[in-house]
Structures are given as structure tokens and as C-alpha cells.
Amino acid sequence: MKILLIQPPVRDFYRTAIRTQPIGLAYLASSLQLAGYEVEILDCQTKKKRGIPIPPELSYLRDLYPFNDQSPFKLYTGYYHFGMDWDEIRQRVMDSQADIFGISSSFTPYHGEALEIAKLIKGWDGRKITIMGGAHPSCDPEGVLKSPFVDYVIMGEGEMRLPVLLEEIAKKRIKGIEKMDGVGYRENGSVKINPLKTFIQDLDSLPRPARELLGQDQYRIRRKRSTMIITSRGCPHGCAYCSSHLVMGSSFRKRSPEAVLEEMVDCYKRHGITAFDVEDDNFTFDQARTKRLMELIIDTFGEGFLKLYAMNGISFASLNSEILKLMKRAGFHSIGLSYVSTDISFKERMGRPSSTVDFDLLFREAEEIGFQVTAYAIFGIPGQTINEMVDTLVYLMGKRVLIGPSIYYPVPGTLLFEKCKTDNILPPHATQWRSSAIPIETTEFNRLDLVTILRLARLINFIKGKMDSEELEEGVSWKELRQIVKEKKYSSDSSVWMELVLHVLEERSFFSLRKNSDGEPSLVKEVTSRAVMDRLFENAWGKPIMK
Numbered sequence: 001m002k003i004l005l006i007q008p009p010v011r012d013f014y015r016t017a018i019r020t021q022p023i024g025l026a027y028l029a030s031s032l033q034l035a036g037y038e039v040e041i042l043d044c045q046t047k048k049k050r051g052i053p054i055p056p057e058l059s060y061l062r063d064l065y066p067f068n069d070q071s072p073f074k075l076y077t078g079y080y081h082f083g084m085d086w087d088e089i090r091q092r093v094m095d096s097q098a099d100i101f102g103i104s105s106s107f108t109p110y111h112g113e114a115l116e117i118a119k120l121i122k123g124w125d126g127r128k129i130t131i132m133g134g135a136h137p138s139c140d141p142e143g144v145l146k147s148p149f150v151d152y153v154i155m156g157e158g159e160m161r162l163p164v165l166l167e168e169i170a171k172k173r174i175k176g177i178e179k180m181d182g183v184g185y186r187e188n189g190s191v192k193i194n195p196l197k198t199f200i201q202d203l204d205s206l207p208r209p210a211r212e213l214l215g216q217d218q219y220r221i222r223r224k225r226s227t228m229i230i231t232s233r234g235c236p237h238g239c240a241y242c243s244s245h246l247v248m249g250s251s252f253r254k255r256s257p258e259a260v261l262e263e264m265v266d267c268y269k270r271h272g273i274t275a276f277d278v279e280d281d282n283f284t285f286d287q288a289r290t291k292r293l294m295e296l297i298i299d300t301f302g303e304g305f306l307k308l309y310a311m312n313g314i315s316f317a318s319l320n321s322e323i324l325k326l327m328k329r330a331g332f333h334s335i336g337l338s339y340v341s342t343d344i345s346f347k348e349r350m351g352r353p354s355s356t357v358d359f360d361l362l363f364r365e366a367e368e369i370g371f372q373v374t375a376y377a378i379f380g381i382p383g384q385t386i387n388e389m390v391d392t393l394v395y396l397m398g399k400r401v402l403i404g405p406s407i408y409y410p411v412p413g414t415l416l417f418e419k420c421k422t423d424n425i426l427p428p429h430a431t432q433w434r435s436s437a438i439p440i441e442t443t444e445f446n447r448l449d450l451v452t453i454l455r456l457a458r459l460i461n462f463i464k465g466k467m468d469s470e471e472l473e474e475g476v477s478w479k480e481l482r483q484i485v486k487e488k489k490y491s492s493d494s495s496v497w498m499e500l501v502l503h504v505l506e507e508r509s510f511f512s513l514r515k516n517s518d519g520e521p522s523l524v525k526e527v528t529s530r531a532v533m534d535r536l537f538e539n540a541w542g543k544p545i546m547k
Contacts, residue, residue, distance in 0.1 A: 001038070001099050001100065001166065001170060002037070002038040002039075002040070002097065002098045002099050002100075003032055003037050003038070003039045003040075003098060003099070003100050003101075003102060004039075004040050004042055004093065004096045004100075004101050004102070005028055005029055005039065005040070005041045005042070005101075005102040005104070006025075006041075006042045006044065006093075006101060006102065006104065006117055007041075007042070007043045007044055007045055008044050008045075008083075008103065008104065008105075008110065008113040008114045008116070008117050009044045009045055009081060009082055009084055009085075009089070009113055010045065010082050010083065010107075010110050010113055011079070011081050011082070011110070011112075012079070012080065012082070012109075012110075012434065012436060013065065013076040013078070013079055013080070013436045014076060014080075014436065015045075015049075015080075015082045017047070018219070018220075018221050018277070018311075019228075019277070020043075020045045020219075021043075021214065021219045021226075021228050022041065022043055022045075022104060022214070023209055023227070023228040023229075023230065024104065024106075024134070024158075025041050025043075025102075025104060026041065026210050026211055026214060027158075027159055027206065027209045027210075028102065028133075028158050028159060028162055029213050030206075030207040030208060031158075031159040031160070031162065031163055031207060032162065032163055032166075033210060034163075034207050035163040035166075035167075037166065039210070039213065040096060040098070040213065041210075041213040041214060042089075042092055042093070042096070043214065043215070043218070044083045044084045044117075045082060045083040046083050046084055046218070047218070048082070048083055048084065048085075049080045049081065049082045049083075050080060050081050050085075051078045051079065051080055052079055052080060052081045053079070054079045055431060057427075057432055058431065058432065058437055061437065061438070063527060064438070064448065064451045064527070065451075066512045066514070066524070066526060069513060069514060069526075070512075070514065070515075070521070071496075071497075071500055071511070071512055071513040072458075072462050072500070073455050073458045073459050073500065073510060074512065074513075075451070075454060075455065075458075076436065086116065086120060089117065090120045090124065093120065093121055093124060094124055098128075099129070100128070100129045100130075100131065100166065100169070101117075101118075101121050101128060101129070101130050101131070102131045102132075102133065102162065103117050103118055103132045103133075103150075104132075104133065104134045105132050105133070105134040105135070105137055105144070106136065107135065107136065107434075108135075108136045108139065108140075108411065108412060108430050108433055109409075109431050109432070109433050109434035109437070111136045111144075111430060112430075115147055115149060115150070118132065118147065118149035118150050119149045121149070122148075122149045129151050129152070130149060130150050130151050130152075131150075131151065131153070131154060131162070131165070132144055132152070132154070133153070133154035133155075133158045133162070135243060135246070135247050136412070137153045137154065137155060137184070138196070138243075138246050138413075139246050139411065139412040139413035140413070141153040141155055141184040141193050142184065142191055142193055144184070145184050145185075145186065145193075146191070151185070151186070152165060152169075152183065152184065152185050153183065153184035153185070153193075154182065154184075155182040155183070155184070155196040155246075155247075156182045156196045156199060156246075156247055156248070156249070157233075157247075159200065159206055161182055161183060164176075164180060165180065165183060168180070174187060178192075178194070181195060181197040181198055182194065182195070182196040182197065196246075199233070199234065199251070199253065200253070201253060203233060203253055203255045203259075204256055204259045208263050208266065211227060211270075211271060212270075216271050216272075216273070220275075221275040221277070221307065221309065222275070222307070224273075224274050224275040224307060225271060225272050225274065225275065226273060226274075226275035226276065226277060226307075227267055227271075227273050227276060227277070228276075228277045228278075228279045229260070229263065229267075229276045229277070230278075230279050230280060231254065231255050231260045231278060231280055231293065232252060232253060232254040232255060232280045232281075232282060232283065232285065232286075233248040233249070233252075233253050233280075233281075234248050234249045234250060234251045234252045234253045234281070234282075235250065235252070235281040235282055236250055236251065236252055236282075237282075237315075238250065240414060240419075241378070241381065241408060241411065241416045242411070243411040243412070243413050243414050244281045246413045248281065252285050252286070254286055254289055257289055257292040257296050258296065261293065261296045261297065261300060264276060264297070264301075264306070265300065274305070274306055274307060275306070275307040275308075275309070276306060276307075276309070277309040277310070277311050278308065278309065278310045278312070279311070279312050280310070280312065281312065282315065282318070283310055283312075283314055284314055284315070284318040284319055284323055285315075285318050287323060290323055290326075290327075291323060294323075294329070294330040295326065297330040297331065298326070298329050298330050301331075303329045303331075304329070304331055305331065306330070307331055307333070308327070308330060308331035308332045309332070309334070310332070310335065310336065311336065312336075313336045313337065313376055314335060314336065314337055315337075316337055316339070316359065316362060319337075319362060321365045321369075324365060324369050324371070325369055328371065332371070333370075333372060334371060334372040334373070334374065335366060335372075335373055335374070336373075336374045336375075336376055336404060337362075337366075337373060337374070337375050337376065337401075338376050339359070339376060339377050339392075360399075363375075363399050363401060367400045372402070373399075373400070373401040373402070374401060374402045375396050375399065375401040375402070375403060375404060376404040376405075376406055377392050377393070377396065377403065377406065378406045378407075379392075379405055379406070379407055379408065379453050379454075380407045380408040380438065380439075380440050381408040381440075382408075382419055382423065382425065382442055383442075383444075384444065385444045385445070386444065386449055386529075386531050386532055386535055387535055389445070389449075389453055389532075390453070390532060390535040390536050390539070391539065393453060393457065393460070393536065394536065394539055394540045394543065396460075397460050397543070397545055397546075398543060398544060398545065398546065399546070400546055402461050403457045403460055405453060405454050405457040406435060407435040407436075407438055407439075407450055407454070408435075408439075409433050409434050409435045409437070409439050409440075410426055410433050410439060410440065411433070420440065423442075425441065426439075426440075427440075438451065446529075448527060448528070448529045449531060449532050452510070452528050452532040453532055455528075456532070456536060459501070459504065460545065462497070463481070463545055463546075467545070467546055472484070474546055474547060475544040475545065475546060475547030476544065476545060477540075477541065477543055477544050477545065478505060478540060478541050478543075478545075479541050479542050481501065481505065482502065482505040482506070485498040485499075485501050485502045485505075486502060496513065496521070499523070500513065500523070503523065503525075505537075507525075508528070508530065508534070508537065509525055509526070509528040510528050511523040511524060511525050511526060512524045512526050
């Protein structure tokens with residue numbers, strides 16, 4: 001029996017290409033190989049991209065995202081199909097001669113792409129079996145099985161379930177499937193869901209991901225061969241907006257530092273991989289384990305030989321100076337910290353873990369150690385106000401950090417998703433439940449407010465970049481910046497960015513940079529939230545940036 005595991009293409013305004021490696025499918029593949037199955041992985045998220053029309057349900061974004069903007073504060077340049085086109089995927093499916101197809105559906109707004117894969121498989125040969133897993137089926141298994149193109153659903157961790165399910169399917173033992181937890185299926189036309197109950201406790205017992213089935217040269221970070229690595233699973237925090245516990249459980253389970261190091265050494269020797277992205281939800285939750293792993297990496301590879309990343313972010317709650325110093329020596333040069341908001345009571349309502357470390361102190365220590373820090377803040381959560389969101393922006397404006405603005409999106413199975421439904425603010429189409437679609441509006445804020453906050457974050461990061469390059473003096477305020485760019489407007493030192501900044505500061509509105517009918521660049525005023533701009537400049541007009 002041959003299995004083809006598929007990562008579908010995606011359709012969106014953007015894609016973070018360095019985070020698309022289907023490490024979950026590689027884990028599944030190794031478990032299936034251990035059970036004696038022939039396995040291939042079809043990663044449809046290649047480097048290809050082509051522009052496609054914005055779907056009707058996202059048409060409200062046209063006025064918010066001017067695609068032909070060439071300014072440094074632009075947001076998105078188009079709506080795209082990222083990866084293989086459907087005809088190529090169909091041909092690859094047919095050429096595989098697989099008997100069973102495992103399809104990953106990792107994000108609810110992209111579930112349509114996963115269903116399209118299942119549809120073309122069934123259109124080619126209705127006898128083929130399709131199994132779907134990932135975050136979305138774990139959150140809404142019954143909804144997934146409403147599609148006639150999906151035969152089975154796996155919830156939670158698939159490494160222990162998929163081989164057993166395949167054995168029961170091969171022997172046509174419905175009674176065996178009935179005894180499994182974390183699976184969905186049909187019996188006599190009715191959808192049956194066996195709730196998820198168990199999780200893998202001994203992570204060291206899992207075989208290493210079958211990276212040989214992935215095109216290694218496709219995954220690079222700064223030209224270095226890279227891979228994702230998972231050192232722990234499970235999240236005990238239970239944040240109201242996060243669904244990670246639905247897939248990986250609420251108990252923190254960890255791999256031994258020695259096992260993680262062995263995998264890294266194997267990746268280096270077999271594939272020449274020197275860049276690793278730790279994809280844990282709680283990499284530093286067990287501080288002693290984190291320290292031990294960093295020490296092993298330093299002892300084995302030397303200081304700074306590996307390039308280490310944690311693009312999924314790291315919680316403030318489990319960091320301290322000692323861990324930061326070891327991380328820097330082991331190969332971390334940048335770090336993303338999940339700051340969320342300045343409002344302590346709001347973070348408590350969201351179930352965020354408390355921290356024994358002062359945020360300002362941690363920022364200073366990270367700076368002194370030499371990290372490039374990105375502080376991630378979430379905007380657009382029900383219950384937030386414009387004042388709170390702008391105050392968070394102003395606080396981060398003064399720190400030596402890049403601002404990573406994240407627009408909240410509702411995830412099925414979470415407390416906030418249910419609140420959005422109850423409050424009747426949940427958009428009707430699942431394709432709208434993504435950050436780039438700015439899904440939620442409340443009586444406190446609208447989409448224009450959130451787009452303006454996104455633009456301001458880009459503007460602040462841009463100004464900080466000019467300070468880093470010494471084009472601007474560190475610590476100038478908006479008031480001082482206005483005078484600087486105004487004086488240079490008619491000088492030989494004038495740049496287009498200065499004119500754009502001056503418009504923001506004088507008119508409290510963003511302008512795009514577009515080509516007119518003659519092909520010449522021109523400035524066009526864009527819709528901007530006056531409420532957001534007024535709050536920012538009333539509270540921060542004289543406050544220094546990055547000081």
C-alpha cells in the first residue's frame with residue numbers, strides 16, 4: 001500500500017516562505033515507513049506564485065490595500081496563488097499511483113485549498129481514500145467530514161493514529177476504527193467522531209522526521225539549508241485566542257536535550273543543514289532543559305556555528321538573562337517575544353501567563369546581549385479599545401525592538417471564537433478568518449482603525465531603521481522629526497520617504513506612492529483612521545522614538 005502525503009498550495013495576500021516546510025508530514029512519513037508503508041510527500045507550496053482575483057468575500061479589502069503602492073509603508077501588493085497550480089497537482093497525484101492520500105489542512109482559512117486537493121483526487125478516481133489531518137480538522141472534524149471528498153479525519157497527533165487507521169482500513173474493520181480516539185469517519189452514511197483523548201507522552205520514542213522526502217534546497221534561511229525542529233509539544237497556558245491545545249494538548253511534553261542534539265547532528269551530517277527554526281509553542285517553558293540544550297549545542301558545534309531561530313515566538317514568562325546569554329552563544333541572533341499588549345488586565349482576561357521578569361528589564365538585557373528583538377503585539381481582539389492598542393504601539397515605539405503587529409483572527413474551538421459567534425461579529429466565510437482579512441470589527445474599532453495601526457507599525461519600524469543606519473539621530477520625537485524632514489524637503493538631501501513622512505505628520509493621513517498615467521510617480525492620499533492618528537500624536541508627539 002502506497003501513501004502520498006500532501007501539503008496544499010495557499011491563496012492569500014502574502015506567504016512567509018521560510019515557514020512552509022511540512023515538518024508534520026515528515027514526522028508522519030517516518031512513522032508510516034516504520035510500519036512498513038511506502039510513502040511520498042508532495043509539497044505543493046513551491047516558490048511559484050501567480051496573481052489571482054480577490055474572492056468576493058474579501059472584496060471589502062480593496063480600498064484598504066492599494067496594490068500599486070510603491071511606498072515603504074505599503075501593506076500588500078496583490079492576492080496570489082502560492083505554489084503549484086491545480087493541473088500540475090492533479091498530474092503529480094496521478095503519477096504517484098498512491099492508494100491512500102493524506103492531506104494537511106493546517107489553517108482554517110486555507111481549508112478550501114485542502115478540499116480542492118481532495119476533490120481532484122476523487123475526480124480522478126473515486127475509489128481512492130482521502131484522509132485529512134492538521135489544525136483545522138482537529139478543531140472542526142464534523143465540518144470537514146460534511147464534504148463527500150474526505151473519507152476520514154485524524155485529530156491531534158497523527159504519528160500514532162495514522163498507521164493504526166490504515167491497518168484497520170486495509171482489513172475493513174470498522175469495529176477497530178470505532179475503538180480509536182481522535183478519528184472521524186462515516187458509518188452507514190452518518191458522520192462519527194471519536195473525541196481526542198490521548199497524546200504521545202514519550203516524544204523521544206518518535207522516529208526522526210523523514211527529511212529525505214523533502215527537497216532540502218527548497219528550504220533555506222539566508223541561503224543556508226534550514227529545517228524546522230520540534231523539541232516539545234503541548235501548551236498549558238490556555239490563551240483565549242489560541243488553538244494549539246486542540247492539536248497538541250494542554251500538558252507540556254518534552255524531548256530530552258540529548259535526543260534533540262542527536263537530531264541536529266544528523267541533519268548537519270546527512271543534509272548539510274546549519275539553520276534550525278525551533279517551532280515549539282513553549283521552547284523555554286522548562287528552563288533547565290533549555291539551558292542544557294544550549295550548552296550541548298555550544299559544546300558540540302561551537303559558539304555561533306549554527307544559525308538558530310524561534311519564529312513561532314518565545315514567551316516572556318519563561319525567559320531570564322542566563323537563558324538569553326546561552327541562546328546567543330548557541331546561535332540565536334534574533335528573538336521574537338510575545339508581548340501582546342500593555343494592558344495587564346486585558347492580558348489576564350485573555351489567559352496570558354504572568355511573568356516574574358520586568359518587560360523593560362528583559363528588553364534592555366536582550367539589547368545588551370546583542371539580540372535583534374521583535375516584539376509581537378496582537379491588535380483587533382474583541383474587548384480591546386483604540387486607546388489600548390495605540391498605547392501598546394507607543395510603548396514599543398520607545399524600545400529598541402521591531403514591532404511585529406498581528407491582527408487577531410478567530411480560530412474554531414477557542415473561547416474567543418465562541419465569543420465572536422455570541423456577539424454576532426464573526427464573519428460568515430471561513431476565508432475571512434485570517435489576519436490579512438482583518439476579520440473582526442466591534443463597537444470599539446473598525447477595519448480602517450486596524451489598517452492604520454498596521455501602517456503606523458511599519459512607519460515606526462522604518463524610522464528605527466533610519467536611526468540604525470544613522471540617517472536619523474536616535475531618540476528624536478515625532479515633533480522633532482517633522483522639523484527635520486520639513487527643513488530637508490527642498491534640499492539636495494531630500495528623499496521621497498521624507499515627503500511621505502511629512503504628509504503623515506502634517507495631515508495625519510498616509511499617502512501611497514503610485515505611477516500616474518504618464519508613468520511618473522505621484523502621491524495619493526489613502527483612507528486613514530483619524531481616531532488612531534489623533535490618539536497617537538496626542539499621546540506621543542513629544543516622546544522619543546527608540547530611546
